[in-house]
Amino acid sequence: MTTLAFYGGVNEIGGNIIFLEDRGTSLLVDFGKSFEQYRKFFNEFHRPNSFRDYWELGLVPRLNVYREDLMKIQGEEKPAATIVSHSHIDHCGYLPFLHPDIKIFCSGQTYKGIKAFEMVSKKSFDTEMTSYTETYDPERKIIFRNMKFPKPTKKDPNREPMYYRTMLQEKIPPKPVERKFERRTKFSIDSIECELYGVDHSIPDACGCIIYTSDATIGYTGDIRFHGPNANKSFYFVERLKEERPDILITEGTRLDEETTLTEEDVRWQSEEIVKSAKGVVFIDFQYRDIYRLNTFKKVAEATGRTLLTSKKHATYWKYFEDYYPHILDNVALFHRRAKTRMRGRAPELEHVSDEEIRSHPERYLIHLTFNDFGKLIDLSPLKGAVMISSVSEPYNEEEEIEAQRIENWLKYFNIQKHHLHSSGHLSGPDFEWMVxxxxxxxxxxxxxxxxNSIKMKEMFPSQVKCLNLGEKFEMKKGLLNYM
Ligand SMILES: [Zn+2]
Ligand SMILES: [Zn+2]
Incomplete structure (x- = not known):
């Protein structure tokens, strides 16, 4: 018998967690963080202090998959593996809590994306994606050490201490634990066989998969689109699904209510037109993890004889992809930072362009400016005839609307003309219908x-679509489900 349960991504966009069991072997498919749930309790100022906060507030599912230093009481067998469809946090954000014995299967660039994201993130217990340090164990033997305060300095090695403090020190300091990433696209675990297929999405090398268990064949799209630069991969995945005739198709439907979108090529040529006719500074705003969009704007920069300027953090992220895209940092330079960038990784050696230079020669640059760096607008002002190409998705919840309004306020204050040109990472309603x-x-x-959107899917395909409830479990015997 095969059972399938859904612990995240149910009636919300992202946070996918699928738990599959077949003859005593289990598998996690995506282990995503749900921002919708997270934002119910936390924001950027009030963040969780420990795993316990996530657990007690029900943000992570009650499954036997966590590190032993985080969760003492563990029940039945742990899953043998996790598939990560792609490196967006809503699909892999809970990896920092996963037990290190659970192997992680993903594509090469998904691993790179996870690693790079970790390196540009602030050090915190919930961003330790590829390796972690165990939390303090009170049972571990400790030694006491008397420390003198204030400590002697180089200048004054004989400085007299004013007081002593007793410090606790672990006898054996915890070592970092490396997670097991398997960059394989075909593998089997006992009775479960898995095949990962590249699909087109707004992050490189995203995957869908086909899973064969003893009682069912299951297809999972991950996040998918059919209009981007790698659309041929998505079409091939559909070909394979067609051949296998899956009993179950788990599919995304982020943009089911939309009919059309621009293609990446539309974004490129329309941006090029705007940049060519621009009289002042040109800013562009896009998701830095979307390497395809970066490539689009690098083409625009090249065609208009400009250099792409970005922040240290974004350039550091891009550097991790040099193995796959050797020219990723060609014609890229940095603008001067405003505040200290707090991240694990080291920034690449790139030219810094001063604010004076940008002010006197705006026609030489294309400035990648995301909201967090909007302080640069103050440094670069007065801005005459400046334009902003906003290449991000429309806000889809209240919080994003508030942020979008903030962006509008800045642009209005500095008299910057905005153009919206975006190609979505998700399939449209008609594409969904065609795929099914x-x-x-x-x-x-x-x-x-x-x-x-789930209800809309049900209206389109009433006999096939089953709308889900969070935590719902399905049993399959020879492809049949218990609810039928
Ligand atoms: Zn997603
Ligand atoms: Zn995604």
Whole structure:
């Protein structure tokens, strides 16, 4: 018997967690952090202090998958492996809590994306994706050490201490634990066979998968689109699904209510037109983890004879992808930082362009400026005839709307003309309909989509779509589900 349960991504966009069990062997498919749930309790100022906060508030599922130093009482067998479809946090954000014995299967660039994201993130217990240091164990033997305060300095090695303090020190300091990433796209664990297929999405090398268990064949799209630079990969994945005729298709439906979108090529040529006719500074705002969008704007920079300027953090992230894209940092330079960038990784050696230089020769640059760096607008002002190409998705919740309003306020204050040019990372309604008609799955589970969109899917394919409830479990015997 095979069982399938959904612990995240149900009636919300992202935070996917799928738990699959087949003849005593289990597998996690994506281990994503749900921002919607997280924001119910926390924001950027009030952050969780420890894993316990996540656990007690029900932000992480009650599963036997966590590190032993975080969760003492562990029940039945742990899953043997996790598949990570791609490196967006809503699909892999809870990896820092995962037991190190659980192998992580993903594509090469997904691993790079996870590593790079960790290196540009602030050091914190919930960003330790590829390796971690065990939390303090009170049972571990400790020694006491008397420390003198204030400590002697180089200048004054004989400085008289004013007082002593007793310090606790662990006898054996905890060592960092490396996670096991397996960059393989075909593997089997006992009775479960898995195949990962590259699909097109707004982050490089995203994957969908086909999982064969003893009682069912299951297809999972991950996040997918059919209009980006790697659309051929998505089409091939659909071909494979069509051949396998899955019993179950778990599919995203983020943009089910939308019909069209610009392509990456549309973003490129329309941006090029705007940049060519610009009289002042040109700013561009895009998600730095979308290497395809970076490539688009690098082409725009080249065609208009400009240099792409960005922040230290973004350049550091891009540097990690040099193995795959050797020219990723060509024609990229840095603008002067305003505040100290707090991250684990070291920034690449790139030219810094001064504010004076940008002010006197705005026609030489294309400035990648995301909201966190908007302070640069103050440094660069007065800005005459400046434009901003906003290449990000439209706000989809209240919080994003507030942030979008803040962006509007800045642009209005500095009299910057805004153009919105974006190509989405997700498939449209008509593409979804086409995909389902091609694949002809027996059952469709909508995941990574709103409740309204799940209902819409149900209206399109009433006999196939089963809308989900959080934590719901399905049993399959020879492809049949218990609810039927
Ligand atoms: Zn997602
Ligand atoms: Zn994604």
């Amino acid at each position: 008609r091609e694949v002809k799955p027996k059952i469709i589970f909508p995941l990574h989509t709103t409740q309204e």
